[in-house]
Amino acid sequence: MRAMVLDAQREPLRPQELEPPRPGPGEVLLEVSACAVCRTDLHVVDGELPDPKLPLVIGHQIVGRVLDGGERFEPGARVGVPWLGWTDGDCRYCRSGRENLCDRALFTGYTRDGGYAELAVADERFCFPVPADYPDLQAAPLLCAGLIGWRSLKLAGDAERLGLYGFGASAHIVAQLAGHQGRRVFALVRPGDAEAAAFALERGAEWAGPSDELPPEELDAAIVFAPAGPLVPAALRAVAKGGAVVCAGIHMSDIPSFPYELLWGERVLRSVANLTRRDGEELLTLAPRVPVETDVQPFPLERANEALGRLRSGQVRGAAVLVTRHA
Ligand SMILES: [Zn+2]
Numbered sequence: 124m125r126a127m128v129l130d131a132q133r134e135p136l137r138p139q140e141l142e143p144p145r146p147g148p149g150e151v152l153l154e155v156s157a158c159a160v161c162r163t164d165l166h167v168v169d170g171e172l173p174d175p176k177l178p179l180v181i182g183h184q185i186v187g188r189v190l191d192g193g194e195r196f197e198p199g200a201r202v203g204v205p206w207l208g209w210t211d212g213d214c215r216y217c218r219s220g221r222e223n224l225c226d227r228a229l230f231t232g233y234t235r236d237g238g239y240a241e242l243a244v245a246d247e248r249f250c251f252p253v254p255a256d257y258p259d260l261q262a263a264p265l266l267c268a269g270l271i272g273w274r275s276l277k278l279a280g281d282a283e284r285l286g287l288y289g290f291g292a293s294a295h296i297v298a299q300l301a302g303h304q305g306r307r308v309f310a311l312v313r314p315g316d317a318e319a320a321a322f323a324l325e326r327g328a329e330w331a332g333p334s335d336e337l338p339p340e341e342l343d344a345a346i347v348f349a350p351a352g353p354l355v356p357a358a359l360r361a362v363a364k365g366g367a368v369v370c371a372g373i374h375m376s377d378i379p380s381f382p383y384e385l386l387w388g389e390r391v392l393r394s395v396a397n398l399t400r401r402d403g404e405e406l407l408t409l410a411p412r413v414p415v416e417t418d419v420q421p422f423p424l425e426r427a428n429e430a431l432g433r434l435r436s437g438q439v440r441g442a443a444v445l446v447t448r449h450a
């Protein structure tokens with residue numbers, strides 16, 4: 124099979140012909156049609172996340188069809204594979220409904236091979252049926268941008284005025300979910316990025332402006348998607364007393380020190396780590412009802428490095444999605 128392989132961090136992916144992977148017990152072999160590109164992929168490639176499996180096939184927003192293996196799905200079934208690839212099921216986190224924090228979790232496209240390839244293997248318990256309303260390409264970004272966004276939105280509580288810092292793949296989905304729930308969305312984008320601001324307004328934000336300024340009203344919560352530490356005190360400054368700032372990314376540059384008064388007033392600062400299968404089931408049920416529309420920019424699998432480069436430099440509107448010849 125064709126795959127884009129990471130041999131070492133801080134090096135470009137290399138197109139390679141690999142032996143087809145074989146599914147073990149409880150695993151399915153998938154013919155991959157689409158795999159969306161996530162900022163986490165960049166963190167793995169750029170060496171900001173430690174100790175990946177190497178060599179590695181990255182990618183954790185996989186849409187494919189079951190070819191073989193497992194018992195849960197019929198051959199031909201269309202499934203999605205997310206970041207959470209395996210858990211032990213018996214650590215204190217798993218036993219308390221927090222499998223996202225599992226001590227021994229394995230992650231798709233990080234500590235297990237992922238979807239920048241024509242074939243992939245996944246634990247069938249961690250696959251989701253893909254809602255029929257979404258073509259493969261449009262479904263792919265739901266599997267991490269959507270899922271982590273959904274979990275972040277839940278952790279933002281019942282905030283009416285919601286700020287989104289960074290308006291990319293995840294925020295464009297969250298803005299639609301939040302609007303559906305009757306919240307008001309304020310988008311805070313990179314200063315000077317008029318395109319991102321226009322995109323946010325198109326996708327349901329009532330206001331969009333630069334992240335180094337305060338929004339026109341106090342926020343009840345903010346979600347920080349961009350991996351820039353200075354946005355954390357900026358977001359704390361923008362939220363009202365009792366408000367929450369949720370950091371949605373897996374990696375962020377250092378957070379500068381800030382006066383305690385920004386946290387005072389029972390403001391809450393927290394991160395979101397990974398996902399539970401329940402988050403996935405909830406989002407994939409809700410998305411077609413909204414209905415959430417995903418903006419995608421397709422790239423052939425072989426051009427994965429270009430897709431990553433465009434994400435790194437902020438040139439992707441919505442989500443970049445790699446497509447194979449099976450799409
Ligand atoms: Zn566990």
Ligand SMILES: [Zn+2]
Pocket residue numbers: 161162163164183206267268
């Ligand atoms: Zn991701």
